[in-house]
Amino acid sequence: MTKARRALRLRVAGIVQGVGFRPFIYRLAVSRGLSGYVVNLGGSEVEIYVEGQPSQLASFIEGLYRERPPPARIEELEIEEAEPQGLDGFTIRRSERRKSRRSMIPPDFGICRDCLREIHDPSTRFHGYYWNSCAWCGPRFSMMYTVPYDRENTAMRQYPLCRECRRDYEDPGNLRRFHAQGISCPRCGPRTHVYTMDGRRLDVEDPVEWAAERIEEGYILAIKGVGGFHLAALASRDDVVEELRRRKRRPSKPFALMARDCGVVQAIAEPPPGACEVLESAERPILLLPKRPGSPVSELVAPGLDTIGVMLPYTGFQALLLERVRDGFLIMTSGNETGYPMCTTLECVFTHLRGIADYVVAHDREIVHRVDDSVLRYTDGELVFLRRARGYAPMWLYAPMELPDMVAVGAELQTAGAVAFEDKVVPTQYIGDMDEPGQVEELERELRWFIEVYSLKPRVVAVDMHPGYHNRGLAARLADEYGAELVEVQHHHAHAAAAMLEDRVPPGEKRAAITIDGTGYGTDATVWGGEVLVARYSSFTRAASLYPFRLPGGDAAAKWPVKALIGLMQASGLDEEETLSILRRRGLLSRDRLPHGEAEARVSYRLAASGRAPITTSMGRTLDALAALLGIAWRRDYEGEPAMRLEAAARGGRDHGYTPRLLSLDGRLVVDTPGLLHWVIENLDRLPTRDIAATVQRGLGRALGEAAARAARGLDGPVYIAGGAAVNTPIVQGIREALRGHGLEAQVPRRLPPGDGGIAAGQLLVAAARLEE
Amino acid sequence: MTWYVRLWKFITLAHGSGGKETEELVKNLIVHSVPPELWKVEGGTGLDILDDAALIPAGENRYIAVTVDTYTVKPIFFPGGDLGRLAASGTINDLLMVGARPLAVLDGVVVEEGFPIEDFKKVMESFIRTLAEERVALVGGDFKVMPKGQLDGIVIASMGIGMVEGKPIVDTEIRPGDKIIVSGYLGDHGAAILAAQQSIGVDLGVESDVKPLTGLMLPLLERYRGSIHGAGDPTRGGLAMLLNNWAEKTKTVIVVDESRTPVRPQVREYAEMLGVDPFSLASEGAAVLAVEPSKAEEIVEYMHSLGFKEAAIIGEVYEPKDPRHAGRVLLKSVTGGVRILEPPSGELVPRIC
Ligand SMILES: [Fe+3]
Ligand SMILES: [Mg+2]
Ligand SMILES: [Zn+2]
């Protein structure tokens, strides 16, 4: 009999702590009749030793994936055959040897099925209790004061366990509540209250019922969630959405929706296969999905776009609220005043959301870390991050090398910071735009928190090269304080390095990367953004770029795409009168498209022609210019708006195959966008707009792909596509089409945002590699 | 030396823009090279405060005020004035802004070989006429010619001397609660100069506001000297630079209400066309004051009576809620919302991604 007995030693890395993983392993092993033990190794690793019948061992491993607690993530699994020791029974061993004192900080998880079931079940004490949570679900990071993740280190310490909760907490047989740090019940957990905007507390018996009624009546409510407040409102009534837009002074930025369940999602959107699993995952992100034509969602929710952002409820309160509103879906947009970060406190709500919300519904648990909703979209069929926050942050990534203790402050807009130690890179949650009041301070607060909880002594502080970024002062202060070296990293080099890190490209190896975005300060003091780099972590060369042109008015040209168009037209050899006559013919001189009309167009042209405007190779601005010329967008209300509208406009369009040529300039290849512009002008009246939109984006992709293929000669690995424009499907398709012809593949980051939210991670790798040299 | 300066390799035009870069360069590469005990004359002010003019004690409640500036402008003759009037007004105004009565000026003129005598004559006449109108003496100077190509046209350096009788106006006395007052339309000079430039010219219909502010400041000082805590002329870098300097020097937060700040519509429009902040455009005939709150209304009314019809209270000085916010200037915009009014940078580098 012992003959058949075999033993396995498993090392599991990932989210395996703070999610009830060891009790689960215990159950799994016992259910398969295996003996052995499980032990925490620290550093987010667990070791499992099992022995028993081979068929049971196989079933155990299968169960490891299939039956794991919903939020558990197995990122690495090493299995080795071991000598059977003839152990009796299975035990959870106390952690004895710890490889690392530093553990992965668990992110916030959406409410699980079992907790939700209990809320609906009149026979449990959790019936109707919004903040029900267990080992498999509920907030973590957002309520942590420090590490480790123990109740007394979280905002739950204000809620001493009642007798019954304590009993559950101490009962090893209670799979979901045994040592689950965040548990509570109506007797001992957070309370929920309703307030008017002048801070008066209303006496409301059932806040969820009350909130649903107010929302149905068309009111806008501020509702406290996990990492901050939402603004909730009806998404089906134009007048309500319009009112919300007016109050938020947000003319066109899309509002996120929350839907009751995937059935409702199917009714308002067209989720591709697999989308529901993502929506229902413990991370519960916002997913951008194609709008379903004729759905009851107001056009004003996402004007000019063919997608809507949808998420599912992730707290009990949200779940019950969505069950009680007739539509089954609501606007749940972040509760902030435009130009400010999302509120996490009542004080903020009463100051910043006055005049926006009508009422407030808030629980009394403190939000320790602001954590926004994560946002993902599909790019050429693959999921990519637009914003990495709730559910994902602050999970770490493994670097392909040992790193000194380091800090990176990221970029300017839509950014996050990061810290590094050992072989780990820990990006902070999405913080936001550094030019908004309070955001640099928020970044500082989060970075210092990570420095403290991971006991880091930073040797390097990495910062972008841009002289005007608002986080430079913070970087300088941190460097001075820690006696660390301040290392400047070129923006697109950081983009490329982030993509390489994710793919664990070993140090020293070179890869080709297409880095496309709005703006990054170049080593030649011009504004880059449509680049092909050949990069290793420590250095890079600029192999190709888009054709440089001037941006009249600098950032003003990003807000008013017609200005960028004028710059591109000037660079394309059109004179002032030709430029004006085209603009006039296309109706682009009206005041809603260029605020000061013809005079502004002339001034803009002259700024470009006289060289008094910054030079750029930006993909973002090139797309803006084309969107303006095609009459698709002429104002930027939010980041990437014109490009997103251009992408939407290309849907269903026929690609006519035009590809801009590659020219040679200053020792690099440049994509002939002036040629592209002339092609567009020639075809404006001949081809449908959607055909032109499809052709120009795919064509730009093809040209960059061709340039990258030349740059990648003799190099290993895929070509990486990074930067904010790397999420654009037609461009990525164009790049892939061109690369395929050379037998090459392209890869877009999937674990980090391809945009500036991923910059900090890349900055760390570059800075570390430079330090090595 | 700060990180900001550590990363520089060459002097660029941005360093001479009068914005953030200029300030950093002056502080790090000049001020810090001077032994601190020589930053000022005992009992006076100097590089320690970097106010419009330095103060040298001259007996009980009396100070000599001195200032120097180098003037260059393209075009040399512009709507509303010329280089000569600009140099004279600038020097006079710098003296007035520390509470001094301007007395005398010395000039240093450097001209490029080949510069038309006719133009030189016009510039110098204008310089001298402006001084004479304000009864300011020209007591000495220097004149040089540089070979063709080594200088573009003409540069005037002008040093002014004045006398403070009573309390000088030293910007470090600005305190929370003070009201910020401006004497009139802002940015006219900057807009007029840009519009007059060939390459980006438009018919703006706005002239430079260049003028000495003697007629405003001397009567104000007469009546309200004790209530004026700070004064400055928003020349290069405009209101944005001036207020950021004040906020930084006094570790305060200054909040400005855009809707109450007088800017001509054409100037605002033109600034928008160029993609520049109208508040960073230069004025050469406007004063910004920080005054005792209880006297603010009265002072504004008095300014109106002196012919400065657009004078207005535009903002207030606050104690920072968070010490990290010290030195910040916030702008309540017309459309609602608040944004940080940054010190202008000489480099117009886009940040929007
Ligand atoms: Fe970027
Ligand atoms: Mg002063
Ligand atoms: Zn649960």
Ligand SMILES: [Zn+2]
């Ligand atoms: Zn309880």
